[in-house]
Amino acid sequence: MTSNAVFNTDTFLLENPNDLISLDKWQKTVNLLAKLFDAPAGFLVQYTPKGFQVTIASAQASNPYPAGVIIEPEVNIFCRRIVETRQELYVNNAIIDSCWDNNPEVHSDGFRSYLGVPVFWPCGEPFGTFCVMDYKETNYKTTYLELIRHLKDILESDLSLIGGYADMQKLAITDPLSGVHNRRGFNVLAEQRIKLAHRTKTTLGLLYLDVDNFKAINDQHGHGIGDDVITLIGRVLTQSVRQSDVIGRIGGDEFVALVMLDATEDLQAVKHRIAAAFCSHHQMVKLPVFTVSIGITEANSASTISELLDVADKDMLQRKRLLA
Incomplete structure (x- = not known):
């Protein structure tokens, strides 16, 4: 992952000028995810035309990926699988699964375990993923899966606020008859x-x-x-x-x-x-x-x-x- 990443801080979320969402709350949510799973890294990853961007990264010395890192869209990473299938993904030991042989997160950065869920915009299009990663093999119980699903629901509720505000802003500056700005x-x-x-x-x-x-x-x-x-x-x-x-x-x-x-x-x-x-x-x-x-x-x-x-x-x- 590190070898394929470029740094870019341009994200929709960070450009939101009205503080409708609290990035501090999102940061605390990602930090809590990593802490509860006793994992070295947790992320909220946004899917963009440029690739998969780490929007929020858990604040731990063991986390190798800072916020802003972008992975090109064609790279075989776990988050890409979730966005493509629109399904949650749990890989407890990627080393024994040949489909991850060219995954740089595994073979370049040493991760073994990945648990992630899809996060959607209110319109149903994928925003990205909410995930936790570990350097060792894991065996998460069902209650852990329920926990990460619940936390991602909190994130999606904030996305609905952003979407609603964007719609209102568009209505406020658009002439409904001609379709151009008022x-x-x-x-x-x-x-x-x-x-x-x-x-x-x-x-x-x-x-x-x-x-x-x-x-x-x-x-x-x-x-x-x-x-x-x-x-x-x-x-x-x-x-x-x-x-x-x-x-x-x-x-x-x-x-x-x-x-x-x-x-x-x-x-x-x-x-x-x-x-x-x-x-x-x-x-x-x-x-x-x-x-x-x-x-x-x-x-x-x-x-x-x-x-x-x-x-x-x-x-x-x-x-x-x-x-x-």
Whole structure:
């Protein structure tokens, strides 16, 4: 395990900014697990796209794996078996089982015994494993199995809090009609993106979109069709910019997109791509043909999101007046 590990501290749990869960409580739970089993190591391991990450490690000198260690997903370790089968696993002596012959935890680090249970997110997808490991052969009684199952239930109850909070946060910053961020969500994320751009010397551009004669669309075709137009705009913007760009609906028919630029001329290219996407969608959906005025501005080192919105809005209004 040690030879295949890389250190990385980026985990979902450690990035949780609101302390909905107590990592100290999780640490105490893992410590208690190792103590009750009289084992040299206990862990809460998170399954991520990068591999199996030790999120919490029992605080013992005998534990060789600190929190943050990641094992690549293809390595034959005990936790991988649990995630793949979604079943608990007890191996009392791995040396006599040939299926663990290439397990580095056994043949590089000297572990013999492993007991682990799967931990699931509320949606049913695997979070990872809760496990205890020993350097000697073990013979755990049924009550020990019941104990580790009970402790993992405590961990899963905390995960349900995280999931519920994430859902509430998403609802609070998302416009339900267009599917993009609402004004509040856009402002918060855009300010973060601007600060990051200042640190990394990245160039940003802002596009400000407004539907031409939107009131006439509602008056002539009904508000249901107007809602369909708003939904289409959200879809077109999402498909036309990078996933890392920030999109928002900041008014009835007003949308904005803060995009990262590789070069100054890219902002015009993004604008033309969005305009072309609207033309293409008009041919595929049964909606009245509508046009969108798009104002643009490039961010500079002194820009705030409110300043950018003001400049791009004025540019959009000027273009709208040219069409009148």
